[in-house]
Amino acid sequence: MNESLVGQVDYQPPSGSGSQNLKEFRSAGRGFWSHIPDADWNDWRWQMKNRITKLDQLLKYLPTLTPEEYSGTLLANTKLAMGITPYFFNLIDPSDENCPIRRQVIPRIEETNTAAWEMSDPCGEDSHSPVEGLVHRYPDRVLFLVTDRCASYCRYCTRSRLVSNATGYDFHPEYDKQIAYIAAHPEIRDVLLSGGDPLLLSDEKLENLLSRLRAIPHVEFLRIGTRIPIFLPQRITPELTAMLRKFHPLFMSVHSNHPRELTTEVRDALGRLADAGIPLGNQSVLLKDVNDTPEVMKAHVQKLLMCRVKPYYIYQCDLISGSAHLRASVRQGLEIMEQLRGHTTGYGVPQYVIDAPGGGGKVPINPDYILKRDGERIIIRNFEGQVFEYPEAPDGSPEVSSPRFDVAVEGR
Ligand code: SF4
Numbered sequence: 001m002n003e004s005l006v007g008q009v010d011y012q013p014p015s016g017s018g019s020q021n022l023k024e025f026r027s028a029g030r031g032f033w034s035h036i037p038d039a040d041w042n043d044w045r046w047q048m049k050n051r052i053t054k055l056d057q058l059l060k061y062l063p064t065l066t067p068e069e070y071s072g073t074l075l076a077n078t079k080l081a082m083g084i085t086p087y088f089f090n091l092i093d094p095s096d097e098n099c100p101i102r103r104q105v106i107p108r109i110e111e112t113n114t115a116a117w118e119m120s121d122p123c124g125e126d127s128h129s130p131v132e133g134l135v136h137r138y139p140d141r142v143l144f145l146v147t148d149r150c151a152s153y154c155r156y157c158t159r160s161r162l163v164s165n166a167t168g169y170d171f172h173p174e175y176d177k178q179i180a181y182i183a184a185h186p187e188i189r190d191v192l193l194s195g196g197d198p199l200l201l202s203d204e205k206l207e208n209l210l211s212r213l214r215a216i217p218h219v220e221f222l223r224i225g226t227r228i229p230i231f232l233p234q235r236i237t238p239e240l241t242a243m244l245r246k247f248h249p250l251f252m253s254v255h256s257n258h259p260r261e262l263t264t265e266v267r268d269a270l271g272r273l274a275d276a277g278i279p280l281g282n283q284s285v286l287l288k289d290v291n292d293t294p295e296v297m298k299a300h301v302q303k304l305l306m307c308r309v310k311p312y313y314i315y316q317c318d319l320i321s322g323s324a325h326l327r328a329s330v331r332q333g334l335e336i337m338e339q340l341r342g343h344t345t346g347y348g349v350p351q352y353v354i355d356a357p358g359g360g361g362k363v364p365i366n367p368d369y370i371l372k373r374d375g376e377r378i379i380i381r382n383f384e385g386q387v388f389e390y391p392e393a394p395d396g397s398p399e400v401s402s403p404r405f406d407v408a409v410e411g412r
Contacts, residue, residue: 022259022299025267025306031090032061041086044235048151048200052084058106064094065106072107079322081164082107084152088231091260100258100290103326105152111322117357120161122318124359131181133173137361141190142182145173146198146209151231156285156326158318158355163196171196179212186218192253194225199235203243210247222247225283227255233269241276251279253312257291259299267307274308281312284350286336292328294339301340301348311350316365319357330354330365338367342383374398 020026033041033050040046052058055073059065065073076082084105092106093099121127128137135143148163148171162169182188191213198206213219224244228235244250252273256262274280282304284291291297301311314336317327333352340349353362371387372379375398378390392398 020260022296023303025262025264025303027264028087028090031086033086033090042234044232044237047085047087047232047234050086051152052086052089053082058082061089062092062094062106064097066097068108068110069106071109072111075109075112076107077166079111079166080107080153080155080157080160081166082153083150083164085232087234087265088152091263098289100287100296101260103290104154104156104257104287107155108325110325111155113324114321115319115324118319118321118323119357120167120321122320122357123158123355125159128359131174131177133171134178134181136181136185136188137359140187141192142188144178144182144191144193144213145171145195146193147173147196147200149200150195150197151200151228151235154227154285156287156317156320156323158320159196160320175209175212179216182213182219183216189218189220190223191219191221192223192225197226197228198224199226199228199240203240207243207246210244210250214247220249222250223253224250225253225255229254229269229273230256230261230266233263233265236269236272238272241272241278244273244278245276248277251281253281253283254309255283255285256300256304256309257284257287258296259303262300262303262307270307270309280307280309282309282350283313283315284311285315285317286328286333286352287317287326288328290326292332292336294336297336298340298344301350302344305345305348311348313362314350314352316352316354318355333365334367337365338383341367 030036030041036046052061055070058073073082082105088101088105091101093102096102125135125137125143128135130136133145135145137143145162148165148169150163153160153164157163161167162171165171182191193209201209210222213222254270256266270280284297284300286292291300297314304311314333316330316333317323337349337352352365354365355361356363369380369382370378371381374392376392378392379387380390381387
């Protein structure tokens, strides 16, 4: 263990956060770590060093571990490592076996069940990878994988084959080769840094990487995909934001799934990023018993707006091996979209997508608002179910220039 438990035995963790008003901003608090000096607690490297990574630590901090969690944690290091920052651990409600925070980061034995249609690389990234660590799936943009490390590991991670290196994937990105590929392809105008989590790099390493990408004339736009502001808000230091603001236009996609993740610490960290001029979007994954109700998702998107973050995507959970216990249905996703569109601020309505299995890219999934369409009119309904007719401009045809397709599904 990284840290002694002496002096912490009297701590009684808070319970009942499940009944918390979902819109309320609360601090994660100090929990078992109240004896730690503020300077350490607020230091992101201390948080990383003191992550909960082993069963004995977890049992001491969370004696209410279920048999499924106990067995899952024993096996975690052969599939996707466990790693929970003390900060994020404090959001877990120990009295609630179905705590939505707990379900995201504590391994369960169900992760060892694999259905026939599940995959280790559900988005087909490896087959679109011209050099290690670079995914060139869409014409004008690339995904640049920076590291295989994250602050905490999400049990449904699409890249669990790679992150944490529990399966021996042995990921070794070579920045020189990745950058050389981008420089040699003038069609690439947008680079998304992801991983693993790019914000785990030191400020110096990240600045060096961003500088090299900015020096490529055809790279117009940089993005960072990160869950650090949620797992480790202490990492969003004034020094980091001062460095990042040199590389505009630089956007950031954060990843929060539940309103309880949006604490006062997270709100402050997101505020620092927004103050540095970084446009912030959020990507949520639709997860069973985490955020699969309209009530939870509506509170979440509204709270994101209060944190100056635009809800960007809701992802249908990818078909990653061992994730069936965390996958909500598409029906539930559509129901959530139905209850968001028109019922809350338009800026708060994300796009619901399925990343098409095997590497088809993101496909938008929407409730049907078009009831009928011909060359002369379109019949639509609004969020209240009222029906309207809109006259079509006279271009003579109901056809649009979408690609043609055959309705044939292979493989099932
Ligand atoms: S932070 Fe992102 S890359 Fe890391 S485990 Fe979670 S989903 Fe995967």
